[in-house]
Amino acid sequence: MDLTLKIWRQANATAKGKFETYTVKNISPDSSFLEMLDILNQQLIEDNIATPVCFDHDCREGICGMCGLYINGRAHGPDKGVTTCQLHMRKFKDGDTIVIEPWRAKPFPIIKDLVVDRTAFDKIIAAGGYVSVNTGGIPDANAIPISKKDADTAMDAAACIGCGACVASCKNASAMLFVAAKVSQFAHLPQGKVEAKERVKNMVSKMDEVGFGNCTNTGACEAECPKEISILHIAKLNREFFAAKIC
């Protein structure tokens, strides 16, 4: 396949960015989207065209949450339930023009080209996304039975990879789905119940503090989440939050 790529280039956080156009030829439909960018970069370097395009990636199997590109106006591109690294070129057609941008959200400032700073997510987790237990001195793992249903729902929420697609696709740059995934995981488990109220309050107030917007229930986050995490978890978060506020 031959493709035209319009890619956002920005030298650093403060520089002014703009789109540049490149072409790649003979791309195999079996190659992944990031492999296509590898080929472009090798060409940019070896043919002395430009410095390579920077993008974040690591595991390339859809689990580390490091990759994240805004492709043709959609977080992680046109395929459903996958990260950018799992997107394959067979989802595009020969001759296509593809527009590639970074996540655009105030709390995720651009570092370079397509790379953004997502440490705001770490800050939210640091504010309360854990059960406060130290290493050692804990009961046997089978001491507390947990119903399979609850454990499964907790796992559905815990599947979040922290990529930030929810924020990038939300018009308010809200991190509600990200926060909800963590809160809901714990809300379905007996562990850490004693600190549930503090947890939800602290995480939500940190989310506001680091600049994420409000949730207005548009549902774009769920639609673009590569792990298909349901917005029902946001409902759970809201219930937890109001319960914490009342008493």
Add this chain to the structure above:
Amino acid sequence: MAKLNSKIPEGPLSRKWSNYKAEQRLVNPANKRKIDVIVVGTGLAGASASASLAEMGFNVKTFCYQDSPRRAHSIAAQGGINAAKNYQNDGDSVYRLFYDTIKGGDYRAREANVYRLAEVSGLIIDQCVAQGVPFAREYGGLLDNRSFGGAQVSRTFYARGQTGQQLLLGAYSALMRQVNKGTVKLFSRHEMLNLVVVDGKARGIIARDMVTGKIERHFGHAVVIATGGYGNAFFLSTNAMGSNGSAAWQVYKKGAFFSNPAYVQIHPTCIPVHGDFQSKLTLMSESLRNDGRIWVPKKKEDAEAIRAGKLKPTQIAEEDRDYYLERRYPAFGNLVPRDVASRAAKERCDAGYGVGSGLAVYLDFADAINRLGRKVVEERYGNLFQMYEKIVDDNPYETPMMIYPAIHYTMGGIWVDYELMTTIPGLYAIGEANFSDHGANRLGASALMQGLADGYFVLPYTIQNYLADDILTPRMTTNEKEFVDAEEEVTSRIDRMMQINGKLSVDHFHKKFGLQLWDLVGMARTKESLEKALVSFKEMRKAFWTDIKIPGSKDEFNPELEKAARVADFIEIGELMARDALMREESCGGHFREEHQTEEGEAQRNDEKYMFVSAWEYKGESQEPELHKEELIYENIKVAQRNYKK
């Protein structure tokens, strides 16, 4: 050999660890506050160690190259984590887990370490459950288990196909809790580039801020390396793109011995290579071998027809299929250890029975779907099937998966003693970065166990035995000569690299080198291939330092520069791998020398001459490294030829 003291405690095997803990020195809480510990790496090993040390009161500085500690490659582990809980009442015990691990490692691991690993394995599951890790459960609400290769019991705990993710998120949240308390200072997007040694002791690191390019000096009373394995030397592997061996290599060059570099694990169930643009290989979890059956056609002409696209696997009659693992290893069948399964696949493909491109075998779920129903299979493996379909564009519910072995894990690594300390005092290595516990072959679901054992339950104890002497050592300023010199080494290497200005990209080089490493030091090695490798890698190293081109500058976010530094190290690591493999005139576990096999094609050990851990000492750029040997003594296990047939 006098140099290697493994510090194995006295006493019977089952008392060694408790004796050690009873006698070791501790650091009191007021003194812990005065001590800084550097942890490099935030995988299971690094994150759990950082969190535990900080909870105890030490000041911790934690580094990782990703934008967040949560993205360390431990996240990608799918299948599960072993523990000798015996929840299934199927005869499991600490001893059996210990025994399976030693046997699985082909009798090339240290007894005392492995026993301790089995001993603390149960605590890990307790710890993770307390953190809220959503392990799979049965309808009665208790924890569920599955089986993994090399074991006849079900002792593997799992969280769908995302066990590593859930365990890492547990450790990551414990770490972030400490970050919030100010006891851990986190340096993400920071890459360690050198170790600082003062008066023979590890006292700090040099790191590069990957966003600004700034080179920084960091002091620590002790330094812990938890940077994972070096499997990416092969370019194509199941590791993350950034996984590297550089930190291990830097400390090797500063005097830490490097052990068993030749022991690499080749995982039998990965998606086959499909093109030369490919950047990585994807693992299909070993748990699939619980229900999937591995086969190739019995007749060569069928295999040929399949390769030519004239026949479909579903058209091959039952009696024309060769379930070669079940045929060769009736007792363990599809659940033989990884090294055995990988070699058997290679043997069939080399003999002309491979499918797909010729380098693939089938992993078939038709029987399981008939027996259990599609729904159960979907529940067990749904996400893996989906992943396969996304990559290959084939539906594994309808047609068998194709798999082939790929580089997956490195058993070799930095030599450590019982306390997990390297040959440099104050320098520790944990997780995949060290060599301990797995011998010549790691069993499935044991790396997660080892990483968390090291980080939660071993290092936090043993490091105190060392730091107890350091309570009066004040924090150093980083203006000392040793810090300045270590920084200078880093900057001059970077400058040299940036100035080459050749023609080839780093990836170009890495691919070429990786392919050679696979051909010459891969699944089957010979004296000839290894000698060839030694010559060729030297040339490659030279070519790298003249032909490579790194665009941009060193003072900015520059992934090409990061990659270049790692690849330069990989080429040198490859050389040591070849040297180690050449020295070891036997086959054991993941190390297969074609000259040393039984008539049936099984690995043939030579216990008389090679029952030792190799530990290589760096002797400078122009000299060959020196081999030290740690003899392995088996007091509790009867050493035998591994047998998975009966």
